[in-house]
Amino acid sequence: MFHDLDETLKAMLDDAAAPTELRAADVSFDTPDKDYKPTEATVNLFLHEVTENRSLRDEARVLARAGDVYTSRLPSLRVDCTYLATAWSSQAGGLRAAEEHRLLGLALQWLSRFPVVDERFLRGSLKTPPQPYPLPAVVAQTQEGRSIGEFWSALGVSPRPAFPLTVTVALEPYDEVEELPLVQEVHLRSTLVDHPVLRGVLFDKSLAPVPAAAVSVVETGAQATSGPDGEFVVPGLEFGTYTLTVRASGRPDEQVAVTFAADHQTQTVVLSGP
Template identity: 75%
Template structure:
C-alpha cells in the first residue's frame, strides 16, 4: 500500500508535463539521516507520519448493487500519509543551496497543482482495485504547535528547508461482506391507536409469506390462522407481553415472545429452518 503511494508520487513528479529540472532529478523515499548523501539532484519524500483522518470518517456501511442483490460491508478507514519533502544537491557551497532551493520550489509548485491525485498517476493497489474515494492532497501545511526541530535532531542533521505533502488513502481493513437479497416488494401495515389489535405476519427462512399457519396466544388460548399473504390478527387482547405458539403445516411448533403495545401492534414471525 505505502510502496504503491510512493510509486504514485514518483509518477506525479516524473510527469512529462512538469518542469524539466524536476523530471531530471532523482526521486527518493529513503530516510534523510546523517548518512544520506545522494550523488545527484534529488527530491526526497520521507514518509514520517500515518494517522487516521477522523474528519472524513464515515460510520455508515457501504452498500453496493451486485447482480440481483446487494452487498454490505463496514466503512473503510481514511488515512493521512504525510511526507516531509526536501531537495538535495551534489554540488558544494552556494551552488548547492541555490540548486536545492530551486528544486524544492519547483516541487512545491508542481505538487500544488494536484489537490486530487489524477487517476493516471495511480500505481499498484491504488489503481486496481480502484480506491473508493479520490486521493486528496494537502501541500505545505503543518499542525499547530508542532516543530520540526526534534525531527531533525533525531535524524542527526541540521535543519533544512522542507514542506509537507499529505495524501489521504482509503484503507479496507474489514474482509467481511454481507450479501443481501434484492427488495422485491414493500408492504405497509396500518394500525389504530384507539382500536388496537395484535397483528403480524409469518415468513419462512427465505422471507416468503407462509399461509395456513396456526398462531396461538399461549397465555389466553386465543387462536387464529395466517392468510395467503402470511398475515394474522388476534383481536381482544390487552397490552402486555405474550408468547405466540406458531404451527406451520408439517412443521414443528415454534414459540415467539412479543411485546404488544399501542405503538407496537404488528409483529413479524420468521420461521427457522428450510
C-alpha cells in the same frame, strides 16, 4: 501500498507538464540522514509518519448492489501518509544552496497544483482496484505543536529547507462481506389507535410466508388462521404481552412471545422449526 504511493508521487514529479528542471532531477525516498549524499540534483521525499485520519472516519457500513443481492462491509480505513520534501545538490558553496532552493520551490509550486491526486498518476494497488475515495494531498502544512527542527535533530544532521506533503489513502483491512437479499416487495398495513387489532405475519426461516397455520393466544384462548400471505388477525385483545401458539401442517408447534401496544400492533413472527 507505500511503494505504490512512492511511485505515484514520482509520476507526478516526472509528468511532462512539470517544470523541466524538476523533471530532470532524480527522485529519492531514502532517509536523509548524515550518510545521505546524492551525486546529482535530487528531490527527496522521506515517508516519516503514517497515522489514521480520524476526521474522515466513517462508522457506517458500506452497502453496494451486486446483481440480486446487496453487499455490506465495514468502511475503509483512511490513512495519512506524510512525507518530508527536501532538495539536494551535488554542487558546492553558493551554487549548491541556489540549486536546492530553486528545485525545492519548483517542487512546492508543482505539487500544490494537485489538492487531489490526479487518477492518471496512480500506480499499482492505488489504481487497481480503484480507490474508493479520491486521494487528497496537503502541501506545506504542519500539525500544531510540531517543530521541523526536532526532525532534523532526530536524524543528527543540520536543519535544511523542507516542506511536508501528506497524502490520504484508503485501506481495506477487513475481508468480511455480508450478503443481504434484494427487497422484492413492500407491504403497508394500516392500524387504528382507537380500535387496536393484533395483526401478525408468519414466516419460515427462508422468510417465505406460512399459510393456513392456526394461531392461538395462550392467555385468552383467542384463535386465528394465517392467510396465503401468512397474515393473521386477532381482534378483541387489550394491550399487553401475550404468548402465541402456532400450529402449521408438517411443522412442530411453536410458542412465540409478542408485545401488543398502540405503537406496535403488527408482529413479524419468524418460525425457527424446519
